[in-house]
Amino acid sequence: MKELNRRELLGHVESLMAQYCEGCFLHQHLKKEGGRRSAHRFCISKCTVGEQLQEFGKKLS
Template structure:
């Protein structure tokens, strides 16, 4: 993968995280009620933003 393409993908990932994940009310609630692992599992398996982040991760590998 070209360095410029990698840099663009990382920029998109950072943008998504800043826009949707930082300060996510649902993540905070799940973390408080069910613990950090449950909140993380939700983000990875059920959150649409988490699914998009996974797609970007597959492209980076």
């Protein structure tokens, strides 16, 4: 697979977040039940989209 440049990676991150994260009902529910920190922790550690975002982040740094 070819290496993506920084602009392409940021485009992928933005499109993933726009498609899956904005308006996520699970995130809203977790935020209401356990707070913002709990919802964020779930997104980072257990959500498949969050895992993909982390992989893109590793490639950016």
